[in-house]
Amino acid sequence: MTQNQILCITYFDQVIGPNTLYSSEPLVKSLDTPDINRILEFNDEEGTFIFAYRKFQTVNHIFHIDSDLARGGKELMMITYMIKTAIFKDEIVDVFKYLDSKAPVLEEFASEISKLKNDLAIILHTKKNAISSEYPLELANEELKSRFLDIFNKYFKKLAPKYRLETPIRDKRLIKKIFIIGAPRAGKTTFLKNIELIQFLNIKRNDLPSRIYEVVIENLEILQYDNQIREFECKDFENLENCVNFAQGFILLFNVSDKNSIIQTKEIFKIVDNTRLEIETELVPILIIGNKFHGREYFEQEFINKTFEINELRELGIKIKYFPINILKEDEKVMTAIRWLIRKIV
Ligand SMILES: Nc1nc2c(ncn2[C@@H]2O[C@H](COP(=O)(O)OP(=O)(O)OP(=O)(O)O)[C@@H](O)[C@H]2O)c(=O)[nH]1
Ligand SMILES: [Mg+2]
Known part of the structure; x- marks a missing residue:
């Protein structure tokens, strides 16, 4: 099976915190797999839920197994099945529906794993080397390991779609992007990371289509500007002209407590806008976020309006809006701002 789908089991280790017991593929940052351990850090309620990340959509089931070794007599565990998605629109709806439909399979899987109880609990409580790259399952004897893997593989098969969910590899440059630009240390990376972890805040499970757009953030990309060499850097495009050409929207981000950060962001944006004028493309929607690092807005809306010429741009028909937000x-508020941008794009 490919990295387009991953099945893994995590548990809460009383010494080192959330930890991966076993996974069908290594969960490594370079593959853009999500940091699912964080789910268990914040949640210990039994149940099944969908959780969206930037590149992977997941369905998770939290459950407990009886254990003589655990405080309270129960181990906290979670099964996660994830599918890589890279597509806007219809396909992603399909993926969500698909994941939703797999909840009963995860529950069955959990109940079989629960039968291993104390045998498994001993492994969970064996002292781990925090930097070891081996899964704790490797600590099990052959008999337990094969019992575990028989169950694991059986359910991995049951979870895998009968048809191909993988999408054809498309020319990356054909995928439209929303670029994040802003002064150094403004919070660009933090912003992107946070929305990767978007949870379905106040969203009802039966309201599938309306929550789709909220999680389709695959297309967000930081357009890094190097002040020293005065050049932009972008993974998928060789130059700024191409970036601007394929841009679907821009997010401008600065530290609203720092005048320098505001002015610098404006200057970076100016370079982008001049490029746009040169290649004569229309300006796409612009979301401006003033990051309230310390919860306060040191520079008021009026100053931002003036600096970014918001009113003037609006008169030209450009969709542009300012939101002061503590992105951390x-x-x-982050979601409201993103929703605004996405609505202006689609
Ligand atoms: N207190 C506070 N700290 C923040 C906030 N946003 C970002 N930070 C911190 O500010 C630092 C810079 O944030 P980054 O997200 O790395 O900023 P960046 O724009 O990606 O920076 P460069 O890539 O270096 O240009 C990090 O240490 C963040 O943890 C915020 O809203 N409040
Ligand atoms: Mg950064």
Whole structure:
């Protein structure tokens, strides 16, 4: 099976915290697999839920197994099945529906794993070397390992789609992008990471289509500007002209407590906008976010309006809006801002 789908089991280790017991593929950052351990850090309620990440959509089932070794007599565990998705629109709806439909399989899987109880619990409580790259399952004797893997593989098969969910590899440059630009240390990476972890805040399970757009952030990309060599860097495009050409929207991000950060962001944006004028493309929607690092807005809306010439751009018919947000803490506001941008794009 390919990295387009991964099945893994995590558990809460009382010494080192959330840890992967076993996974069909290594969960490594370079593959853009999500940091699912964080789910168990914040959640210990039994149940099945979908969780969206930037590149992977996941269905998760949290459950407990009886254990003589655990405080409270129960181990906290989670099964995660994830599918890589890279597509806007219809396909992603299919993926969500598909994952939703797999909840009963995860529950069955959990109940079989639960039967291993104390045998498995001993492994969970064996002291781990935090930097070891081996899964704790490797600590099990052959008999337990094969019992575990028989169950694991059986359910991995049951979870795998009968038809191909993989999407044809497309020319990356044909995929439209939303570029994040902004001054150094403004919070660009933090912003992107946070929305990767978007949870379905206040969204009902039966409302599938409307939550799709909220998680389709695959197309977000930081357009890094190197102040020293005065050049932009972008993974998929060889130059700024191409970036601007394929841009679907821009997010401008600065530290709203720092005048320098605001002015620098404006200057970077100017370079982008001049490029746009040169190649004569229309300006796409622009979301401006003033990151309230310390919860306060040191520079008011009026200053931002003036600096970015928001009113003038609006008169030219450009969709542009400013949101002051503490991107680290105000998840709801981040979502509102992103929703605004996505609505202007689609
Ligand atoms: N207190 C606070 N710290 C923040 C906030 N946003 C970002 N930071 C911190 O500020 C630092 C810079 O944030 P990054 O997300 O790395 O900024 P960046 O724009 O990606 O920076 P470069 O890539 O270096 O240009 C990090 O240490 C963040 O943890 C915020 O809203 N509040
Ligand atoms: Mg960064």
